[in-house]
Amino acid sequence: MDPTPLALVALTLGVLLGGGVATLVLIALRARDRARVAASLELPDGTRAVLFGMDEVAVVVDGSLRIVAASPPAELFGMQEESTLPGDELRELVRETRRAEHPETATMRLRRGVELRLVSARASAITPRLTLVVVRDITEHERVEEMRRDFVSNTSHELKTPVGAVTLLAEAIDSAADDPDQVRHFATRLSAEAARLGQLTSRIMSLSRLQSADDLTELRNVSVDEVVAAAIESQSIAADAAGISIVRGGARGAHVRGDVQVLTEAIGNLVANAVAYSPSGSPVGVGVRADDGVVEIAVTDRGIGIPENEQERVFERFYRADQARSRRTGGTGLGLSIVKHAVQRHGGEVELWSRPGRGSTFTVRLPAIEAPDLNGMKTKRRKKKAKKTKKEARAVARAEGEPT
Structure with a gap:
């Protein structure tokens, strides 16, 4: 018998058997590799790139709650790589996620610097050994x-x-x-x-x-003198009835960019408060100072004053430092809140100095602008008026049939 066909058959069987064994070995090796990756602390591909591009606080922690990767904002809450995840509640959230084997969410307070912030935290497992924690600051x-x-x-x-x-x-x-x-x-x-x-x-x-x-729509160059005069005038009847004199002092000719009605109401509210909380016969001062690109309008009274622990709250809506007197004077509790928002909308700020029994001073600071060229404006108005007069005269002449 010719041995060649038998050799070919044997070779073919060997190749087939060897290929099957090789395939089985390859499958086993791949399964082992997947198990190693799952049990390891290696981050899935692209995880760091995703974290780096996030605006929210996000970290990946291992089984011992050690941070292995973090987004840039996470540093604000003291979460850096190789450090331990801070906060007992946050650590418990991660543990609960691992026990439940599904994402968990909780609201808690975390320290950002020296301040405690209210946050919403969500933990999700990304591998058997690694957990993604995303923290959203919801304080504001x-x-x-x-x-x-x-x-x-x-x-x-x-x-x-x-x-x-x-x-x-x-x-x-x-x-x-x-x-x-x-x-x-x-x-x-x-x-x-x-x-x-x-x-x-x-x-x-x-x-x-x-x-x-x-945005404010009625913006124009505003004379501070005009605003102060209108604010004082609006409170003159109440001041006369209370026996209080309103004294205007300081710089003249200052200008700001803004809405004259809004600014007049804001300063008027400060004068109204000073009149309402001052004893009869005492003066209320309104002073203006312009320096270094800033206009300051200060309203001072010699009234009851405001305790230090209440000074931060007087700008809140409906807050009244003296409930009884405010009721008697018919106050709404909104005046100072309107002042604060009006000044802020004009790019300025308002500050308070006060001492119980000595009175209060509210100071409004606004960005100053160059005073407009009044002579030039008057000349333009005169020319415009003369032009209008000539135009009307020609129209009358044409109507009467006279040569123009």
């Missing part, structure tokens, strides 16, 4: 939401008082229909409550406009 969001709730609550409360008074006074007028003196008395009080309600509504709308995202 929570603060805005709290302010919104307070605003709605306070507004409802403040509106309820004059609305209730109007209702009761209307009923009193109806009951006293046969008594003219009583009717006049209740009608006077009704008008006062209606005015208070109108003032409160107007101030709420003003504050809402100032807090909106829209």
Whole structure:
């Protein structure tokens, strides 16, 4: 028998068997490699690049809660590579994620520098040994939401008082229909409550406009003298009734860029507060200073003053340092909040100095601008008026058939 065919058959069987064994070995090696990768602390491909491009705080931690990779913002919360994940609550969140074997989310407070911040943290396993933790700072969001709730609550409360008074006074007028003196008395009080309600509504709308995202639209070169004079004039009746003199001093001729109505209301609110909280016979000063590109408008009184622990809160909506006096004077609790937002919308700031029993000084600082060329403006107006006069004269002449 020829041995050649047998050799070929044997060789073919050997190749087939050898290939099968080789395939099985290769599969086993790949499974082993996958198991090693899963059990190792090696980051999946591209993880560092993704973390580097994130604006949020994000870190990857190993089984011992050691940070193996971190996004740049994570450093603000003290999370650097090779350091231990900070915060007991955050570490417990990672442990819970591993036990539950699915992502977990929790709200907690974490320290950023010396400040505690409210954050929302989410932990997700990316390998059996590595966990991704993403932290989102929600402090400002929570603060805005709290302010919104307070605003709605306070507004409802403040509106309820004059609305209730109007209702009761209307009923009193109806009951006293046969008594003219009583009717006049209740009608006077009704008008006062209606005015208070109108003032409160107007101030709420003003504050809402100032807090909106829209820019101020009525911007022009504004004379500070014009603003101060209008603000003082708006409070002159109240000041005379209280026996208080308003004294204007300081620099003249300063100008700023802004909305004259908004600025006048802001300074008027400061003067109104000074008048309301000053004892009868005392002066209220309004001073202006222009220096180094800044215009300062200071309103000073010799009133009751504001305790130091309340000075940060006086610019909050509806906050009153003296509840009883504010009620008597008909204050809405929105004046200083309007001042703050009005000044900020003009790129400025407002500061307070106060001592109980010695009085208060509110100082508004605004960016100054060069005073406009008034002579040039007057010349332009004269030329424009003369041109208009000539044009009207020609029109009359044509109408009468005279040569122009």
